[in-house]
Amino acid sequence: MERSLLVAGFGGQGVMLIGKNIGYTASKKDLNATFFPAYGAEMRGGTANCSVVVSDSKICSPVKQELDEIIVMNDLSYEKFAGRVKKGGALYINSSLIEAKYEGDDITTYYVPVADIARKVGNPLVANMVMLGAYVANHEDIDVESMKETIKENLHGKENLIDVNIKAFEEGINLMKGGTQ
Amino acid sequence: MERSLLVAGFGGQGVMLIGKNIGYTASKKDLNATFFPAYGAEMRGGTANCSVVVSDSKICSPVKQELDEIIVMNDLSYEKFAGRVKKGGALYINSSLIEAKYEGDDITTYYVPVADIARKVGNPLVANMVMLGAYVANHEDIDVESMKETIKENLHGKENLIDVNIKAFEEGINLMKGGTQ
Amino acid sequence: MNDKLFVKGSEAIAEAAVRAGCRFFAGYPITPQNELPEYMSWRLPEVGGTYVQGESEMASMNMIFGAASTGTRCMTSSSGPGLSLKAESLSCALGSKLPHVMAIMMRGGPGHGIIFPAQQDYEFAVHGPCHGGVKQFILAPSTAQEAVDLTYSSFDIADKYRTGVLILGDGFLANTIENVTFPPMKKLEDLPQHKDWKITEYDPNHHKLITSYFPPEIMEQENIKMGQMYEYWEEHETQYQNYLMDDCEILICAYGSTGRICEEVVDELRNEGLKVGLFRPITLHPFPKKVFEEIDYNRVKLIVSVEMAIPGQLVEDIKNYVARRTRVEHFGRSGGVLINPGEIKEAIHKMVEE
Amino acid sequence: MNDKLFVKGSEAIAEAAVRAGCRFFAGYPITPQNELPEYMSWRLPEVGGTYVQGESEMASMNMIFGAASTGTRCMTSSSGPGLSLKAESLSCALGSKLPHVMAIMMRGGPGHGIIFPAQQDYEFAVHGPCHGGVKQFILAPSTAQEAVDLTYSSFDIADKYRTGVLILGDGFLANTIENVTFPPMKKLEDLPQHKDWKITEYDPNHHKLITSYFPPEIMEQENIKMGQMYEYWEEHETQYQNYLMDDCEILICAYGSTGRICEEVVDELRNEGLKVGLFRPITLHPFPKKVFEEIDYNRVKLIVSVEMAIPGQLVEDIKNYVARRTRVEHFGRSGGVLINPGEIKEAIHKMVEE
Amino acid sequence: MEIVYKKSSNFIEAGHSFCPGCSHGIAHNIMMDTIDEMGLAEKAILVYPVGCAANAMTYVKPNVVHAPHGRAPAVATGIKRCAPDKFVVLYQGDGDLAAIGMAETIHMANRGEHVTTIYINNTIYGMTGGQMAPTTMMGQITTTTREGRGLHGEGQPIKMCEMISTLGEPKFVARYALDNAKHVIEARKGIKKAFQMQVEDKGYAFIELLSMCPSNWHLSPKDSVKYMEEEVIKTFPLGVYKEEV
Amino acid sequence: MEIVYKKSSNFIEAGHSFCPGCSHGIAHNIMMDTIDEMGLAEKAILVYPVGCAANAMTYVKPNVVHAPHGRAPAVATGIKRCAPDKFVVLYQGDGDLAAIGMAETIHMANRGEHVTTIYINNTIYGMTGGQMAPTTMMGQITTTTREGRGLHGEGQPIKMCEMISTLGEPKFVARYALDNAKHVIEARKGIKKAFQMQVEDKGYAFIELLSMCPSNWHLSPKDSVKYMEEEVIKTFPLGVYKEEV
Amino acid sequence: MAYVTIDAVLCKGCQLCTLQCPKELLYLSEEYNQSGYNVVKQKEGDECVACKLCAYMCPEAAITVYK
Amino acid sequence: MAYVTIDAVLCKGCQLCTLQCPKELLYLSEEYNQSGYNVVKQKEGDECVACKLCAYMCPEAAITVYK
Ligand SMILES: Cc1ncc(C[n+]2csc(CCOP(=O)(O)OP(=O)(O)O)c2C)c(N)n1
Ligand SMILES: Cc1ncc(C[n+]2csc(CCOP(=O)(O)OP(=O)(O)O)c2C)c(N)n1
Ligand code: SF4
Ligand code: SF4
Ligand code: SF4
Numbered sequence A, B: 001m002e003r004s005l006l007v008a009g010f011g012g013q014g015v016m017l018i019g020k021n022i023g024y025t026a027s028k029k030d031l032n033a034t035f036f037p038a039y040g041a042e043m044r045g046g047t048a049n050c051s052v053v054v055s056d057s058k059i060c061s062p063v064k065q066e067l068d069e070i071i072v073m074n075d076l077s078y079e080k081f082a083g084r085v086k087k088g089g090a091l092y093i094n095s096s097l098i099e100a101k102y103e104g105d106d107i108t109t110y111y112v113p114v115a116d117i118a119r120k121v122g123n124p125l126v127a128n129m130v131m132l133g134a135y136v137a138n139h140e141d142i143d144v145e146s147m148k149e150t151i152k153e154n155l156h157g158k159e160n161l162i163d164v165n166i167k168a169f170e171e172g173i174n175l176m177k178g179g180t181q
Numbered sequence C, D: 001m002n003d004k005l006f007v008k009g010s011e012a013i014a015e016a017a018v019r020a021g022c023r024f025f026a027g028y029p030i031t032p033q034n035e036l037p038e039y040m041s042w043r044l045p046e047v048g049g050t051y052v053q054g055e056s057e058m059a060s061m062n063m064i065f066g067a068a069s070t071g072t073r074c075m076t077s078s079s080g081p082g083l084s085l086k087a088e089s090l091s092c093a094l095g096s097k098l099p100h101v102m103a104i105m106m107r108g109g110p111g112h113g114i115i116f117p118a119q120q121d122y123e124f125a126v127h128g129p130c131h132g133g134v135k136q137f138i139l140a141p142s143t144a145q146e147a148v149d150l151t152y153s154s155f156d157i158a159d160k161y162r163t164g165v166l167i168l169g170d171g172f173l174a175n176t177i178e179n180v181t182f183p184p185m186k187k188l189e190d191l192p193q194h195k196d197w198k199i200t201e202y203d204p205n206h207h208k209l210i211t212s213y214f215p216p217e218i219m220e221q222e223n224i225k226m227g228q229m230y231e232y233w234e235e236h237e238t239q240y241q242n243y244l245m246d247d248c249e250i251l252i253c254a255y256g257s258t259g260r261i262c263e264e265v266v267d268e269l270r271n272e273g274l275k276v277g278l279f280r281p282i283t284l285h286p287f288p289k290k291v292f293e294e295i296d297y298n299r300v301k302l303i304v305s306v307e308m309a310i311p312g313q314l315v316e317d318i319k320n321y322v323a324r325r326t327r328v329e330h331f332g333r334s335g336g337v338l339i340n341p342g343e344i345k346e347a348i349h350k351m352v353e354e
Numbered sequence E, F: 001m002e003i004v005y006k007k008s009s010n011f012i013e014a015g016h017s018f019c020p021g022c023s024h025g026i027a028h029n030i031m032m033d034t035i036d037e038m039g040l041a042e043k044a045i046l047v048y049p050v051g052c053a054a055n056a057m058t059y060v061k062p063n064v065v066h067a068p069h070g071r072a073p074a075v076a077t078g079i080k081r082c083a084p085d086k087f088v089v090l091y092q093g094d095g096d097l098a099a100i101g102m103a104e105t106i107h108m109a110n111r112g113e114h115v116t117t118i119y120i121n122n123t124i125y126g127m128t129g130g131q132m133a134p135t136t137m138m139g140q141i142t143t144t145t146r147e148g149r150g151l152h153g154e155g156q157p158i159k160m161c162e163m164i165s166t167l168g169e170p171k172f173v174a175r176y177a178l179d180n181a182k183h184v185i186e187a188r189k190g191i192k193k194a195f196q197m198q199v200e201d202k203g204y205a206f207i208e209l210l211s212m213c214p215s216n217w218h219l220s221p222k223d224s225v226k227y228m229e230e231e232v233i234k235t236f237p238l239g240v241y242k243e244e245v
Numbered sequence G, H: 001m002a003y004v005t006i007d008a009v010l011c012k013g014c015q016l017c018t019l020q021c022p023k024e025l026l027y028l029s030e031e032y033n034q035s036g037y038n039v040v041k042q043k044e045g046d047e048c049v050a051c052k053l054c055a056y057m058c059p060e061a062a063i064t065v066y067k
């Protein structure tokens, strides 16, 4: 089993945290995982993306040309990356910001209005956790409780934000379980 | 025709100037000449030597293992270099400071009491010019007047010292012409 | 601290160094390796060591110079521009036989500041990095785990040969977070004590002088000894990964991150029917040249050096060692463009067809 | 000023630079080349140029960086330690395509400060001198006259290719005084004006930006173009001296001062009955590799690289180019020990007997 | 209706890529407005450093030279000596100017090159993600001083104006802050004076601008203003340190 | 009969190789006499620079580290941080300390490392043959200022004591001269105080010694004394610049 | 009679301007721009005195002041 | 009763000592040492006060002072 994921958006959308949480949660399960971040230019806006590979055997390349799954959080990322999902793979789209619709049926697409939900939850900055929830909902091999632990650990020093992040994450799961497409 | 010379002594004895004057005077005559200085360590006492090669054709190596002629101005230089004169070559020895006598008759030796003469001339610092005179006296192809010009040119900025240097140079010639050995 | 962690390459190297006995670190910020000094800044004080943020790469290197002369295991890190800036004092440190470790995480270049991974400093590091013909011992890990293991041993190498060890990685290695298991913390008492040369030991009968200045005749002797040491290394200290080399017809040569990426390429090309193998040098100096004497050039029809460098750099050395006994090609990306397995495969297919 | 002079190598280079149109010099004291900046300090103001004594080698290199961006012909000089210190900004300057000339007079090393001649920075200069895989154009004069001629043309090369030219000499070249004839003073109006890139020309429609920073994709294109330029150089810009190579059975390879010394060795060995020739590369980068394709390896039984370097450095490149087609050996001295024709002869005799 | 303030035409239309609330933007506006006002755009050569400042290299229209990290003073020296009729401005961050570039900074100031330095002191290495800079304040938390500067022999924040004004050649040395409009207006006056000096060939001017880096201070822009007022300005007193014009 | 002064036993018997009348010799005598007096020979680690000073590396008996040119402060930092119980003295020339090593000097002083700097200011690059140094005086003739410093934008001589005393951490900053016995005696007292401070872990001390380089001043030792009295000391006023002990 | 316009494309919602306005005319709106920032707007009315303080403080030079 | 001795091997004849002696007891002799320097000597007599000024000034530490 090897699964590759790319998460892309603009700086400030927290795309890194989505990827890091997925990689870290996998690593706790004795899977191999790699997380590779790519910033447009350091510290400032622009686009950012990260690659996550999870595998039960050795991981060679931490970045791939074609990916099993891609999460895009803004227009630019959609344009740049949507075409790189493997046949049969999945594309997660932040439909609050991205208006485009994917044409073609070789992959599965999920349109997740993460910003809207985040605002509902009370903090527009946790849209990333909504997306994470949506992603996790689709993966039975990712343990929800373990992921919640990860989210908490990665908020070390910002404990006051734990609740809203967890809430957003749960909303993402619910949304998916409810079924969106 | 190619003639190689090494001049050695301690810093402050003016060995560089002997060599430079010989090289420069040759260069004025449309001969090729190279002058290569080697200081023990910069700016401070220690030993110093220079290599001069004069030739009517291209000069390859500006330093040689065996030399046609060597001038030694102090004990250390005598010990280090006397053995490097080619068979048939000449060794000029500052006999005011060096007590040793060269053993063997494969080369010609000149014992020149340059310091004594310099003191006589009135300035112990011009011993080098006495040695230069002695050397020039033995070389008919070096024009004495041209050498005097060279000496003057190389005293640029110290014009007050020209006379005593020329005097010392002439004393060196006279001594040789008088014949010492 | 846990022995198993999901951790960034840079941080993995830092922790491994601390466990190897490193107790002094000086460095200066530069992407893509900032997490290494940042980690050291809190971790070293925790174990009684010292972190100093140098005012420059050069100052950092010279702090290492000082620390090393006390016999303390010490380290600095940077990227290519920092290696350039350390060059002069590195020459002095190597000439003064001061054991130290340096981690350099390469990024695109030349010049001012691309922050993405590249391998464009290979030739500089291996053939260059400073004046006077001295060389470092160079290790090129391909994964965080290997970085840990090599860093751990690098201090022993530095001490054993009184030399500098360069851990040459890139932005991939530095920034990839992955699973790592750490070796145990070494006891300082068990490390070499260097009483014969370290300047903190005073012996009225033996003046200790740390310098790379010698009169010419002695310097020449030093040069000769260094040369002999490099030859000894080549004989005894080379390391490389042989991945399906033994029956291969196409041999990929790649080091560091590109090496790990190429393992995947080998697997996939084998699946596609090409008999491909991978030679991944782990020591870049000494280089495992002998491998090229053992290759059956009747079998191996093509050697491809894959690097994040254009023009190719490793490929020039490979050509040298192969000495025209078979075809040698280069494929690479550079300037911070990420290389990926797909395009490498494609490139090799194309070479085969030619 | 006289066109013919009995003059030190360092000063000859300085005067040739001035005549080639150099109008800015920045440098920092270091033996064995102090006479070069010293000469510039009075000579440049005389012709309306500028001399600045930098506070360091690095600052000097960066002053050159600034001067070059105004399109002014400019120069710096140092020895091996200085080349090391200039490495980082050199990488930026080469990446920013700023034409400049640098003279480096090698001395024994590594490290702190031997002042005698050596050639221990060959590998560093040719394969190293900075990060990011950029390279300089390297000229290695063997006599003061050749230094003058090469320096004079070096500024044209720098301008033509928007690159850096390194004049790589040593303490012999720098300090030997000999006869030199100077070429005429160039008129500044006749030099390239660089209006398209120099930052003193303002054009509202064309923002001028001197940098070596580019996004990865563009940087990669830059890398590719640089690589192509180096190949072009190899095709069109190599220079070497062929001294009795055409019928030789033993070929000496030597550059710079050692090259001139070896001419004498060739003559003497020929007198002693050995058919010896000399290959003296004048461009070290681009290297005249093609020569090694034209050699008749049935005739040439031995190639000896003679260098003031131990371990040998040029010899490694020669081995690469010869690719085992004949025997390649090394003879050298290093650390500031002067090499002389006698011992070279002796060494070759010994090799022949082996 | 008349426009009394608008974005300088010396910028390209698209904005810059500084973080929200970053003082680099304010400093650039001052610099460009003043260049406009004095009609210097064609004569100007801007020397940029390595650091966040460099983000603006392609945002400005006057010609630019991008110096290696810390070496802008040496680069500017080369430029000004070869083109004395040009108007040369160095724009440098505190890491660039006061750490790696300390020697170059002092020596250029000491030579009294006829150029102008604009020194963006945001007490941090911005571009590389918030490490301690020479200017980081006592107790300030950074990625390399997790418990605040001062516990491990880091020394005290370096005050460049104070140091540079001990030198003989510099003619105008002053420190301003960019935390509120009043301070910005003072900074505008100071920069104008410095530029005027260069135009009149009156020697070297050094202008320090206390700046905010909300991203690496881990504060909102509003809280950054507070931090500036309450902490930074106390450590780095504003004012003219030397004036010999 | 009692010996009241003799050559320190911390020197090897053979003399050093400084030129006649060179102040490096005097400075060494002070340094070694004081080390003797305070019983510090075994604890001492001397950090030498590149420059004429380095001639004495093999002349002294305490352990020595030879730093790359200008970097003695960084090297000393590494030493002292790893061996805080040792007594670390930096001995540097003006080219080494104030030109290429300026950044390292300022930053070590600013960190307040517990070491002592002895700064030999002879207004010239001695070792390399007399080029202009940052400290060369206005009008002074050197091999790179043939008509005297000041005609080509070289700026004014840099005064390290003045600059360093603006920093927070240094505790003792003073300038002495080695031109006559009275001054030498004062220098001896200053150096002893500085050494004492280090022994008591009281912070950083910077001691500047105005020194003579007869060879490159092209003056006899006697005339060098005159030049010091009449010129050098006027440019570099003697005295204690900072004392916070 | 005076007023300011704020370029919604350039504004990054840092609110440095709002702190400066002596009349407290500027406020962070709910509106997002294409980069995802909330943008600042000026309150309706004619209190603006064109003092330019907001504009001097805006890092984006997003504010144009009219009088 | 006091006097100084001058190590003729070490002395480089710089005469810095002669300038310092309050009693003007030191002079440059005609004698050369092995390095070629004229060496300094102390005049005969018992005027020396062992003030050490000469010794403090000697760069070669060639002077030993006895009392
Ligand atoms: C030689 C070199 N060393 C280090 C770096 C990494 N680097 C990039 S920007 C920077 C400094 C940023 O700090 P500062 O000058 O304060 O500017 P700011 O980003 O805070 O405006 C550093 C160290 C580099 N590019 N080059
Ligand atoms: C990196 C480097 N640059 C330059 C030199 C050449 N160099 C040797 S000593 C020296 C400085 C001498 O001046 P100073 O520090 O004033 O000491 P002094 O000799 O006057 O006592 C220099 C520049 C060197 N050895 N290394
Ligand atoms: S990191 Fe700091 S200095 Fe850099 S752009 Fe962001 S706020 Fe400005
Ligand atoms: S050159 Fe000057 S500093 Fe150097 S030893 Fe001679 S007198 Fe002393
Ligand atoms: S111009 Fe003045 S009054 Fe008008 S909005 Fe701006 S700050 Fe407020």
Ligand code: SF4
Pocket (backbone or CB within 6 Å): E021, G006, G010, G011, G012, G013, G014, G015, G016, G017, G018, G039, G040, G057, G058, G059, G060, G061, G062, G063
């Ligand atoms: S200061 Fe400018 S960028 Fe910031 S909120 Fe106001 S208008 Fe927007």
Ligand code: SF4
Pocket (backbone or CB within 6 Å): H003, H004, H020, H021, H022, H023, H024, H025, H026, H042, H047, H048, H049, H050, H051, H052, H053, H054, H055, H065
């Ligand atoms: S000790 Fe005093 S009195 Fe005696 S010789 Fe020396 S200086 Fe003169």
Ligand code: SF4
Pocket (backbone or CB within 6 Å): F021, H006, H010, H011, H012, H013, H014, H015, H016, H017, H018, H039, H040, H057, H058, H059, H060, H061, H062, H063
């Ligand atoms: S000071 Fe010392 S070296 Fe100089 S003359 Fe006197 S005794 Fe001799």
Ligand SMILES: [Mg+2]
Pocket (backbone or CB within 6 Å): E093, E094, E095, E120, E121, E122, E123, E124, E125, E126, E133
């Ligand atoms: Mg900053």
Ligand SMILES: [Mg+2]
Pocket (backbone or CB within 6 Å): F093, F094, F095, F120, F121, F122, F123, F124, F125, F126, F133
């Ligand atoms: Mg000096």
